[in-house]
Amino acid sequence: xxxxxxxxxxxxxxxxxxxxxxxxxxxxxxxxxxxxxxxxxxxxxxxxxxxxxxxxxxxxxxxxxxxxxxxxxxxxxxxxxxxxxxxxxxxxxxxxxxxxxxxxxxxxxxxxxxxxxxxxxxxxxxxxxxxxxxxxxxxxxxxxxxxxxxxxxxxxxxxxxxxxxxxxxxxxxxxxxxxxxxxxxxxxxxxxxxxxxxxxxxxxxxxxxxxxxxxxxxxxxxxxxxxxxxxxxxxxxxxxxxxxxxxxxxx
Amino acid sequence: xxxxxxxxxxxxxxxxxxxxxxxxxxxxxxxxxxxxxxxxxxxxxxxxxxxxxxxxxxxxxxxxxxxxxxxxxxxxxxxxxxxxxxxxxxxxxxxxxxxxxxxxxxxxxxxxxxxxxxxxxxxxxxxxxxxxxxxxxxxxxxxxxxxxxxxxxxxxxxxxxxxxxxxxxxxxxxxxxxxxxxxxxxxxxxxxxxxxxxxxxxxxxxx
Ligand code: HEM
Ligand code: SF4
Ligand code: SF4
Ligand code: FES
Numbered sequence: 001x002x003x004x005x006x007x008x009x010x011x012x013x014x015x016x017x018x019x020x021x022x023x024x025x026x027x028x029x030x031x032x033x034x035x036x037x038x039x040x041x042x043x044x045x046x047x048x049x050x051x052x053x054x055x056x057x058x059x060x061x062x063x064x065x066x067x068x069x070x071x072x073x074x075x076x077x078x079x080x081x082x083x084x085x086x087x088x089x090x091x092x093x094x095x096x097x098x099x100x101x102x103x104x105x106x107x108x109x110x111x112x113x114x115x116x117x118x119x120x121x122x123x124x125x126x127x128x129x130x131x132x133x134x135x136x137x138x139x140x141x142x143x144x145x146x147x148x149x150x151x152x153x154x155x156x157x158x159x160x161x162x163x164x165x166x167x168x169x170x171x172x173x174x175x176x177x178x179x180x181x182x183x184x185x186x187x188x189x190x191x192x193x194x195x196x197x198x199x200x201x202x203x204x205x206x207x208x209x210x211x212x213x214x215x216x217x218x219x220x221x222x223x224x225x226x227x228x229x230x231x232x233x234x235x236x237x238x239x240x241x242x243x244x245x246x247x248x249x250x251x
Numbered sequence: 252x253x254x255x256x257x258x259x260x261x262x263x264x265x266x267x268x269x270x271x272x273x274x275x276x277x278x279x280x281x282x283x284x285x286x287x288x289x290x291x292x293x294x295x296x297x298x299x300x301x302x303x304x305x306x307x308x309x310x311x312x313x314x315x316x317x318x319x320x321x322x323x324x325x326x327x328x329x330x331x332x333x334x335x336x337x338x339x340x341x342x343x344x345x346x347x348x349x350x351x352x353x354x355x356x357x358x359x360x361x362x363x364x365x366x367x368x369x370x371x372x373x374x375x376x377x378x379x380x381x382x383x384x385x386x387x388x389x390x391x392x393x394x395x396x397x398x399x400x401x402x403x404x405x406x407x408x409x410x411x412x413x414x415x416x417x418x419x420x421x422x423x424x425x426x427x428x429x430x431x432x433x434x435x436x437x438x439x440x441x442x443x444x445x446x447x448x449x450x451x452x453x454x455x456x457x458x
Contacts, residue, residue, distance in 0.1 A: 079339050080339070080340070165336070165339075165340050167333045167334050167335055167336050167345070167348065167349075168332055168333050168334075170334045172331065172332055172333070172334055173332035173333070175332070202254065205254040205256075205257040206254060206256065206257075207256045208256075209256070209257070211256055211257050211260035211261070212256075212332065214329070214333060214348055214351075214416070215344070215348065215415075215416040215419045215420065216333075216344055216345045216347075216348035216349075217342065217344040217345065217348075218336075218340045218342060218344075218345050220427075221340065221342050221345075222340070228426075228427065230419070230427070230430065231425055231426055231427060233419070234419050234422045234423075234424065234425040234426075234430075235422060235425055236422075237419070237420060237421060237422035238421075238422030238425070239422075240257065241261075241421065241422060244254070244257065244258075244261075247254075
């Protein structure tokens with residue numbers, strides 16, 4: 001092979017620990033067709049040498065499914081929040097800039113702690129109550145008219161892209177963010193889950209709930225699963241208004 | 252417990268659209284009447300003077316001062332919760348979101364100046380009633396003209412984009428298509444108001 005091997009330059013924002021200062025390092029990775037960001041990070045892990053020839057600690061990041069279903073590999077790629085495993089090098093401007101999604105606490109390098117979303121899901125009761133004193137029969141049938149919507153929202157992989165892009169999520173605000181908010185609608189659609197709809201709606205009316213959304217619509221632009229977040233936020237806005245009227249006039 | 256945030260936020264939205272919306276429409280209409288000449292504007296202002304004083308002051312306090320103070324103070328609190336990021340996410344609606352906050356920041360000092368100078372000092376303390384002649388001479392200072400034109404445009408943008416976000420906040424416009432239709436319509440409304448504003452400001456300056 002006479003041709004020289006093509007390289008892809010990565011500029012990576014790193015950080016040694018949760019409280020350490022960030023710094024950047026640059027790496028060159030051999031180009032190959034179909035190369036994506038996770039595959040490139042694996043190459044760097046095998047051969048962690050910067051462009052100045054310095055051997056450094058391998059870059060830490062998180063990934064799992066490698067097919068855009070687990071959500072783990074979310075990071076900021078060329079300024080945008082997205083999944084590393086489905087970010088093809090061919091479709092990105094080079095050099096490729098990688099940074100951790102700083103809306104979440106950084107553990108190390110590109111590895112972040114997204115557990116705040118899990119806490120928010122607990123807060124909105126993102127589950128269906130099935131254990132009780134009653135007999136558990138077959139699963140109830142889904143409403144065929146809302147099944148497509150429920151299926152769409154159920155694709156959410158708590159990746160956190162939408163929280164990273166939302167201007168109202170961050171240390172300056174207590175907003176739980178679009179993903180956990182919209183999950184409330186999924187469970188409100190469920191034939192058993194809907195029994196707890198008033199609980200979820202009341203949780204959304206609390207501090208940091210749906211009212212903290214300012215309609216910038218960044219969430220719907222960045223969601224890798226194309227969930228129509230702003231549509232369901234509007235629907236939930238209707239639902240909490242109705243719930244508020246019930247709260248006022250039913251007691 | 253009682254979802255105080257929810258009610259405050261909804262009240263902020265209602266006050267912005269319905270109460271302050273009427274105030275800004277009144278300002279556009281009165282100023283636009285100056286295009287018909289001094290008599291047209293002064294007769295309109297005289298009609299307003301015919302409202303009995305207790306009712307007029309009641310309207311000013313409960314229809315403008317208190318709602319505006321609430322919307323402005325709670326609005327500052329809301330604006331401080333946003334980390335505007337149109338540089339990273341330069342989508343159309345994100346720019347509108349950012350402009351909603353930037354116009355709000357401009358309106359805070361502008362409205363303090365506008366209300367203290369024209370309403371409290373000129374009309375209240377010096378007892379000079381509002382008239383075409385007063386504004387015509389006020390708008391001979393180019394700095395005042397520029398700051399007032401910007402203030403009017405900022406308030407109008409904030410109001411018109413507020414119509415769009417109001418429709419989302421209250422779940423009126425739900426789907427992507429109706430949301431973009433509302434967005435386009437309210438920006439057309441803003442353009443129309445902006446043209447009227449430029450026309451009457453130019454009229455004060457030129458005639
Ligand atoms: C004086 C300073 C003002 C400040 C600091 C301010 C602040 C804000 C903020 C931060 C929002 C966004 C609220 C949200 O995202 O939920 C907003 C919305 C709004 N404002 Fe203001 N504002 C001011 C004056 C005005 C004036 C003069 C008007 C009327 C012309 C107005 C009308 C509106 C409307 C209609 C909305 C939309 C409400 C919604 O989205 O539901 N505001 N304001
Ligand atoms: S529409 Fe609301 S939830 Fe979505 S990014 Fe904007 S502020 Fe955040
Ligand atoms: S809603 Fe979309 S962007 Fe947000 S966490 Fe779920 S999959 Fe990710
Ligand atoms: S590794 Fe699962 S989404 Fe990327």
